[in-house]
Amino acid sequence: MAEGGLDLLLINPGGRERVYQQLGRELTAIEPPLWCRLIAGYARDRGLTVEILDSEALALGPAQVGRAVAERRPVLAVMVAFGHQPSASTQTMVAAGEACRAIKAACPGQPLLIAGGHPSALPERTLAEEAVDFVCKGEGPVTVVQLVQALKGPGPDLAAIEGLVWRRAPGGPAVINRAAPLIADLDADLHGEVWDLLPMARYRAHNWQCFGDLAARQPYASIYTSLGCPYSCSFCCINAPFESNRYRMRAPERVVAEVDHLHRRYGVATFKIVDEMFVLNERHVRAICEGLIGLGYAERLNLWAYARVDTVRPALLGLLRRAGFRWLALGIESGSAHVRDGADKRLRQDDIVAVVRRIQDAGIAVIGNYIFGLPDDTPQTMRATLDLAKELNCEFANFYSAMAYPGSRLHALAERNGWPLPEGWSGYSQHSYDCRPLPTGTMTAAEVLRFRDGAFHEYFANPRYLDMLAQRFGAEARAHVEAMAAHKLRRWLLEPCIEPVLEATA
Template identity: 70%
Template sequence: MSQRPDLVLVNPGGRERIYQQLGNELTAIEPPLWCRLIAGYAIDRGKSVVIVDSEAEGMGPASVAERVKALNPVLVGMVVFGHQPSASTQQMVAAGESCAAIKAVAPEIPIIIVGGHVSALPERTLAEEQVDFACKGEGPATVVQLLDWLELGAETDPTEVAGLVWRDGEDEIRVNMSAPLISDLDADLHGNVWHLLPMEKYRAHNWQCFGDLGARMPYASIYTSLGCPYKCSFCCINAPFDANRYRMRSPVQVVAEVDRLYRTYGVKTFKIIDEMFVLNDRHVTAICDGLIELGYSDELNFWAYARVDTVKPAMLAKLRKAGIRWLALGIESGSKHVRDGADKALKYEDIVGIVRDIQKAGICVIGNYIFGLPDDTVATMRETLDLAKELNCEFANFYSAMAYPGSGLYTQAVENGWALPDGWAGFSQHSYDCKPLPTEHCSAAQVLKFRDDAFHEYFADPRYLGMVAQRFGWDTRKHIEDMAEHRLARKIVEEMGAK
């Protein structure tokens, strides 16, 4: 693009800060969803857009700043959503550094920062970061309205820019009325701007391609719905949406996007970003039928999120036939008491039963577990690990409870004076600075040490490794054994051991 773009959207990197050495080869590098959605919305309204995916390109803050300076856009949008709701807060470190670097070399270019974390803490974000504006809400309408205001000369206060958070003078921060949620996802949030992205750079998680690790690239992530109707206390997904709203795309458009990515870029490995894909039977069935009708669904490898209480055994065969090879289940805790306290009322028998049904259908399961929920003790955390080992899912994610801004736990933590991380990097599950919530019975260091020990116990378990070798082959077993050799350095655990 030779002429000055209206808008440059930046996806902040910092993978090494978030994942330590795990970010080198094991983690996914995903196309930035909200950069795509905002870009498509802006282009449809006559704006010229460039996306700088600093994560995929391996660009540090200084390189991002030089690129922005060379492009000299009317506006920079720093898009801090991450690839899952909790990732927004942990990306604030890289986002803040990039904003500061841009201001150091091109102070005249205005910056708006957008994202789930930003929407949860808009005034604080504007006060703390070197940006000119922040956004409360999902972002597309706010960004385009701000561009219109800037292009008219910014001669009046931006009071009519919906969702804008701005400085009125030096001391006062004002928050405009939020923009209404966009209702027509197909027309307005299609995100069909793949040509603006470095498609050759994206790769899937290692586990999604167990048995064929060479299939991690090419890779793409798509969405079929936004938001979630549930209210789990530890989740911050609805922070940008101001409500528990659940909006769906047309299944026809979803299938068309998959076909376009398959035919244009050769993508066969996909993630469905939805916080809850397996939820609405009609929606899921229509997408599966459309994927099957493409005629090559046996070549596809999708993974998606589901809840134990929304997966129906009768739909599993169709999911597998459509190319859904992995389902991630939020099991969270092995203790019913702890699950109930986290607004996750599931029965033990239901959890075991649906995991077995999914596996019988030929779909792999990722079990997601959380240690350190408010009612947890060492004994209940052990119950969770024992359940994980009994279920013996093809992969497992172990998390420690975090009070992410925008979640119910964050509100509780602030109200009760619970200890929170010293900086945004401390909200990353895998960072050196990670600092989870303490419980009434366990310190933050004890929770984190239990989590890390649980990871290594699970992935070194002979029963698990035997299942992997049988299911995926000996090369995959060796890959997992090599993965489990990575021990994360943890500041608060080191301090606990030094005392």
């Protein structure tokens, strides 16, 4: 065993400013790392000594991470590059790679594994390009524990470790072992109840979640109630670590107990439900809501979660609001039915408008998520998307450029067709300097990005939106958004002289 007796050190990579530029300083959330928690709980239940190093929350640079690992000398260090949403795994790879190189510089003999959605999607490439000894292909807990146990024994049999990607000899070809089974009992095995291992005072909510009281961004926590997604949108890579569309749920009473623990132990009232699709199974959602109401303080809670337009049941909305849900995020994606169909989002525009209004009428704010540059997009369809966003006038909006994230069907299509992809992993970030979205059949990547950035500023400078915001949340929220929208992202792709598309198609 390593000096000090530490079996496993799980590392959450940082690099917020690389991903978000200046927006990462104050506006973005800092979330507890879900998969660090889940792997840590699984390992600790099996008798391993575990620590989590959240370099994002602690604002540690690569050299500091390297020194911290050298001081602890665990049997195994694991870089957990999952990110806080499926598309964020690839974005974290820049910081994760830098930290891995720093670890190997500080302690060359340290066994190091990298796990996450991106490594699962590109295991052989990750092993070839990153300064790691092993890659995990899959969700991680089983592979990590088996590897620690093997490294602690005499002459480890690496070929027997499920989900491991490794080399038999330095510089040799990658060996991909058989897959680890998906964990069936989430409550017994993936409970993630290791909050004592995290710097809880460091986490904060997104700015928009607390428009009514910006001081309430801390304390903050994110929890999950399900894993996976039964849908298969072409732009999404959520199922890369799971290699299936299987949808697994936690027992509602365990979810409620976790909220109660975090509220009583750490004073948390502001929560994110990290599920890619929370409002899906009506019985599951209803049981969680009824349990939260039963705690007796749901009116003090501020929760947000993801939903689909076609799974929001009007009968649930009042219950969600009484349970403390103040925000729902909807994947609207496009204002063009043809473009939505091409992305496997078959929604009618009338349904989108009706569902948004029902949610708002229930007292729940809406985040509309929109994508520009899907394969069938044109300047006209992108303008239709922005017009729809302005018509809906949601309390907040996220504007994305279509990205071919590793693990998505769009990525496979881009590689098959030879479409240009970002030169570095940070280029997959929506807010990075080197952001490079997909081109469409009629528009270059630069034109798509220019439209996206212009759409952001047009939406958040719209007097109708700002007036609604002031009426709903107060003058402070309006002033905050006006200051937020004053930030202009620098874009490498837009520094050459390119004719603006937004105004031309208005």
